[in-house]
Structures are given as structure tokens and as C-alpha cells.
Amino acid sequence: MSEMRNDLLKTVDRIFDERCPKAVRESAEAGEWPAALWQALEEVGLTRAALPEEAGGSGIEFEDAMFALRRSAYHAAPVPLAETMLAGRLLAAAGIAVPDGSLTVAPVHSGGPLKFAKTATGATVSGTARRVPWGNLCAHAMVAGEIDGKGVVGLIATAGTAESAEKNLAGEPRAFLRFERTPLLAFAPLEGALSRLETEGALYRSVQMAGALERTLEYALQYANERVQFGRPIAKFQAIQHMLAVLAGQVAAASAAADAAVETARLAPDEFAVSVAKSRIGEAAGKSAEIAHQVHGAMGYTREHNLHYSTRRLWSWRDEFGNETYWQTRLGRVIAARGADALWPMLTGS
Amino acid sequence: MHEFRYEPVQLPASAEALRSEVRAFIAGEVSRGAFTPSQNSWSSFDPDFSRKCGERGYIGMRWPKQYGGHERSALERYVVTEEMLAGGAPVGAHWVADRQSGHQILRFGSDRAKQTILPKIAAGVCYFSIGMSEPDSGSDLAAVRTRAIQVEGGWKISGTKVWTSGAHRTHYLIALARTSAKEEDRHAGMTQFIVDLSHPGVSVRPIYNLYGGHDFNEVVFDDYFAADDMVLGGVGMGWKMVTGELAFERSGPDRFLSTFQLLLESIRAIGANPDARAANEIGRLVAHVATLRRMSTSVAGMLERGAQPIVEAALVKDVGTAFEREVPEIFRQLIPTEPTLGEGASYPELLGMTILRAPGFTIRGGTREILRGMIARGLGLR
Numbered sequence: 001m002s003e004m005r006n007d008l009l010k011t012v013d014r015i016f017d018e019r020c021p022k023a024v025r026e027s028a029e030a031g032e033w034p035a036a037l038w039q040a041l042e043e044v045g046l047t048r049a050a051l052p053e054e055a056g057g058s059g060i061e062f063e064d065a066m067f068a069l070r071r072s073a074y075h076a077a078p079v080p081l082a083e084t085m086l087a088g089r090l091l092a093a094a095g096i097a098v099p100d101g102s103l104t105v106a107p108v109h110s111g112g113p114l115k116f117a118k119t120a121t122g123a124t125v126s127g128t129a130r131r132v133p134w135g136n137l138c139a140h141a142m143v144a145g146e147i148d149g150k151g152v153v154g155l156i157a158t159a160g161t162a163e164s165a166e167k168n169l170a171g172e173p174r175a176f177l178r179f180e181r182t183p184l185l186a187f188a189p190l191e192g193a194l195s196r197l198e199t200e201g202a203l204y205r206s207v208q209m210a211g212a213l214e215r216t217l218e219y220a221l222q223y224a225n226e227r228v229q230f231g232r233p234i235a236k237f238q239a240i241q242h243m244l245a246v247l248a249g250q251v252a253a254a255s256a257a258a259d260a261a262v263e264t265a266r267l268a269p270d271e272f273a274v275s276v277a278k279s280r281i282g283e284a285a286g287k288s289a290e291i292a293h294q295v296h297g298a299m300g301y302t303r304e305h306n307l308h309y310s311t312r313r314l315w316s317w318r319d320e321f322g323n324e325t326y327w328q329t330r331l332g333r334v335i336a337a338r339g340a341d342a343l344w345p346m347l348t349g350s
Numbered sequence: 351m352h353e354f355r356y357e358p359v360q361l362p363a364s365a366e367a368l369r370s371e372v373r374a375f376i377a378g379e380v381s382r383g384a385f386t387p388s389q390n391s392w393s394s395f396d397p398d399f400s401r402k403c404g405e406r407g408y409i410g411m412r413w414p415k416q417y418g419g420h421e422r423s424a425l426e427r428y429v430v431t432e433e434m435l436a437g438g439a440p441v442g443a444h445w446v447a448d449r450q451s452g453h454q455i456l457r458f459g460s461d462r463a464k465q466t467i468l469p470k471i472a473a474g475v476c477y478f479s480i481g482m483s484e485p486d487s488g489s490d491l492a493a494v495r496t497r498a499i500q501v502e503g504g505w506k507i508s509g510t511k512v513w514t515s516g517a518h519r520t521h522y523l524i525a526l527a528r529t530s531a532k533e534e535d536r537h538a539g540m541t542q543f544i545v546d547l548s549h550p551g552v553s554v555r556p557i558y559n560l561y562g563g564h565d566f567n568e569v570v571f572d573d574y575f576a577a578d579d580m581v582l583g584g585v586g587m588g589w590k591m592v593t594g595e596l597a598f599e600r601s602g603p604d605r606f607l608s609t610f611q612l613l614l615e616s617i618r619a620i621g622a623n624p625d626a627r628a629a630n631e632i633g634r635l636v637a638h639v640a641t642l643r644r645m646s647t648s649v650a651g652m653l654e655r656g657a658q659p660i661v662e663a664a665l666v667k668d669v670g671t672a673f674e675r676e677v678p679e680i681f682r683q684l685i686p687t688e689p690t691l692g693e694g695a696s697y698p699e700l701l702g703m704t705i706l707r708a709p710g711f712t713i714r715g716g717t718r719e720i721l722r723g724m725i726a727r728g729l730g731l732r
Contacts, residue, residue, distance in 0.1 A: 248661075248729055249668050252662070255355070256644045280638065332634075333624065336621065336632060340615070343617065348643075
């Protein structure tokens, strides 16, 4: 681990240890904005960490920003850090100034596209967007779509657009936004804006799942070593050891897939690497959550134990920005179209 | 914090140059009919091909030049290995000697062993088998009963080894034998010997596998004489060397590419316009193999830096061999065919051969259960 990475790890872990206790997670699930936690993240520049320096970034390498995101998920931090990073990166890519504060993105769900229209003074967006993450709590949103068949991104103020908010399984808000000729504060062309949003969103959810998986494994190892039954820690039973070894294999694969996707995404996400990551990590998420809960027995099924903060996130994030079937099918079609003989060169990059 | 870091590996330019060279070599051999690509790559015995690999410097790549090696890096060796396996090249004759026996001799062998044996391995004309398992000692390797008794100038070995792949065609094996009575520490008192299979006192009998193939053997030692300079490492060092050797062979591409030809041929059979289900399954398996390759190259990078990534390596084998076993199970349901006995010349034969070989993937080189025990130990559970 580089020195930069080590320092970052200490900073990030300190913030989450101090500012993200159980009470904050619970109040966030009840709908309260975790202001102190968010402010602490802003103060050290993490909310702008994925931006290039010239767009107001914190001078942190993209890989390190993704590492910080992974740690935020390890700590099950109830904040729209991924969404803020994602919106900022797309706005910056289109040359739009990134506003302060929390940001979200729309659309994130397949459905009717948002309609963009040019006006005398600028442009507006109309339509509805479902399950916009933190859409009722973020002041601004990056919206993506097309004008005259060309990709475009814009910035809007979300005030007054949220009609209702559902929650994902982790209790994170997923809002229904309605736009009626909502003015764009800024807009600019961005090639393939919608697919860029989808792919980059899948990358961030992959990274978050890798972090939540690391925590899930840690909880399971700790519990197995502490819980005594039949006169010894259950970690001493071969059946439990083998379950945990399988869990470790899933977590290791997820970790490797996330790293590979991040490394190729410095400028823009690589579709192959993201397809692999979201597919592989989504699969690992379900299998790992199952094993971790089995190891924890009834204790892991309670609200008291912390395991659910990680597993409920895994069960949510694996379905956001495309589930395994979506990305696997997409990847499979690409492989089949290129033919068997192209597979090995694709895997080895040459 | 249990963080698995499969650090990225930047393959050096020399490795990428080697990749093109090996690919061209394999394509040339295939087009002139020297071999048909087979996923039994590292169990396909072809001395002509091995000799050519030796001539081209693809064996003993990391060894010193004085022993016929090429002083290449672990990553360069990795690239050659994965290209051979992905290309279905018949590397089985020299495989064990190159992957592990030669490495052991280089580290622990006498001067005579190094000088007489290593150059021949590197030339692709000298092959090895592994002499670890016995009738009553498989996963429980410390239970070996083959005994070596010290005599004038060397040792007399008696006992039986089983599952000795290729011993009817290889020149040597490395035998693990008990050299002192069992003590409290059941891992003590074992020693490794280089055994010349052409010498008297050793006999090889076939053990046919479930589809009638001959790969396994039973090897019986009856007062076989091993000279002192055929002892590997110190007397009593056997256990440590054997476990080190196994750790070294766990994370290579041979642990997830055993069914790669079936994956390729299935993609070919399904064609350019797969239905949703087929596309889904192809995508899933490709996501697995891409991730495994990342994990495996990363471990090669760690080995190159002198680290000992024992858990990371064991995880590659556990996850990799599980993937290998899934490939035939998935495609048999997607492609309307019945698996057929044969050598793999058609798709039904390739599928059939893979199904029949699949049980071995999660047994050879340490069973899945033994590996999971090692992983559990690495996780602090035992």
C-alpha cells in the first residue's frame, strides 16, 4: 500500500469511526440528513476527490478516491458520496462547474427518457425519474439525456421536484422526481452521456460492494472466533471453516474485480472491466451475505448486530445500475459477436 | 482488517514480446498439424513438442544460465505458461519438471543433481513425476510409509506410491520417504529423494482412470538405491519442502484454464447471435475467468517480489477449480448435444471428455477440502 493510500486510510477511517456511529446510521434511515458526517467529508475534500484538479478536485488520484469510496461502504456510511462523485465527474467531463454540496444523478432507472428542450435563454428538462438516490436530500442533480440525438448533461436544482421517496433495502432514500420544464442551471454536450452514466454508476456500486463485502467477511470471522458452542468457538468446526473459506474466495474475487475496473477508469470507465466487475461482484454479494448470515445464526438476524448494515447494502447495490443478468448478458453478447477467437486476446489485452 | 489486495501487475514489455512470439509458435505448430489444441494441455505428453519448447527457451525460464536456464522473470514465465494453456499446447511431458521438480532441485539439489539433470530438463528432454501420495496417504501426506534406510554411500528405499501421473513415461520422480521413526511431531523425519525410474529396484504399474485412460501409475520401490547426492535438501527436511512446493503450484493459470477450450468451442457453437440465456451464461463465465486471471497474475507478481502469498494462492485454486468444474455443467444445458466418449475431436467428444475429467480438477494438487483448511488457517480460524 502506498504512503498516500495509508494516510488516506487513516483519515477516512478516523472520520467514519468518529462521525458514523450506529446512532447516525439509524437516524439517517429515519430520514434525517447526516449533516455532521457530510461536513466532515467535505472538510477533508473527499466529496470532491474524484474530480480532476482543474475542476476543483482535491488533488487526489482517481484510484485513491475510489479507495475512499470503498472505505465509506466498509463503514456503511449513510451518505451520497458515490452519487456526488459520479455527478461531479460527469459534469466536469462536460466542462460544467461543479457546485458545492451533495449531488445526485438522474435517470438511474430504465424507463421513459428525460426530455431536454432548448429555450431562448438556455434549456429545460421534463419527465419523471424513479428511484433517484438521495434525490429528496441533495440540493443539485446531474441529469443526462439527449438533444437532437446527441448526448447532453445538465445541472438542476432539485428543490420542489421530489414527489415521494422510497427506500432501498438499506434504508437509503430513492426518490421519485418530477421535472416540468425545470430550468437547467448549466448544460453541455457529453458524448454517450446516458451510457457513461450507467457504466460509471455500475463502477461505483461495484467499488461500494467490494467495501461492504470486506466488512461482511470481517464480521463473520470475528463472530466465528467469539461464539462458543459445544465448548469451543464455532470457528474450530470444519463445517464453519469451509463456509468461511468460500466466503473469503468470493470477497477476494470481488476485491480483484473492483480493482481491475478502477484501474482502467482513470479518464472514463472501461465497459469490459465494469461489466466483469458488476457481474462478478453482484454474484459475490448474494453468496457472501448468505454465508455470513448463516455463520451468525439468529444474532445476525437482529437489528442489534451490525452485520445487516453491510448485507442490506449488498442486497440493494447489486440491483442498482444493472444487476448481474443485465451486465452478464451485455458482456455475453459482445463476446459472442466478436467470436471465440477474440476472447483470449481480449482477456490478455493483446 | 482482512483486505485481499490483488495488486495490479504491469507486465514488462519483454513479456508482451514473448506473448506474441509464443502465440506465433503455437499457431505455426497447429497449422502444420503438429498437434490439435486440447484442453488437456498439461496432461498431454508430447516429447517432440517439449523438445521444441526447450530449444526456444520456454523451459527453466527462471533458472541460471549455468544450468541451462534463461534467467527470465516470473512474469515472463507466467505469460509463456498462460499462452501454452490457452492455446491448448501439449506441454504435459515437461510440465511437472518445469513447474516444480526443477525448481526444487535448483534450490535443494546437490551439485551433481543440478549439473546432470537441470540442463536436460531445460532442453525439454527430461521429465519428472511427483512421488508424494501413497495407498494410505493422500490428503494426509504426513502418513507416508515409504521408508528410506541409510546404507553405505546412500539410502535404500522401499514402499509404494500411487496416482503417480506419467511415471510410465517420465525419467525421474521425487519421492517423499520416512527416514526416521514417527516422533511426536508427525511432520519430522521425512526426506525427499530424486529417483531414477530407469534404475533397478523400482517398478511402474498402470492404474487406469475412470474413462480407461492411462495417466496414473502405482510405483513400487523394492530396496531402490539412492546415492547420497540424490537426497534433496537436508535429511528430515522433506515436509517443509513438500509444503513449500505445493504452495508454489497453486495459483498458476493451470488452476482455471483446464476447461478453457470447452468455453471457446461452446462460444463458437452458440454463434454470433446468442439468445438471452446463452449470452447471460457466457457473460457470467467470462466475468469469472477475467477475474481469476487478474488474481493469478497478481500472485505471480507477489512471488516475483519475494512475498509468500499462501492464502491468496490457495484462494485462486479454490475459486479457479470451482469455475473449471462449472463450465461443462452450464454448456451441456445450453447446447443440444449428448456428451460422447472420445478424444475430443468433435464438440460432443470435447464435452464428454471434460465431464469425465472434471472430478480431478478439485482433487489434484491438494483437494478442495485441504485447501479450504489452509485458507481457514490463514484467516486465523485454526
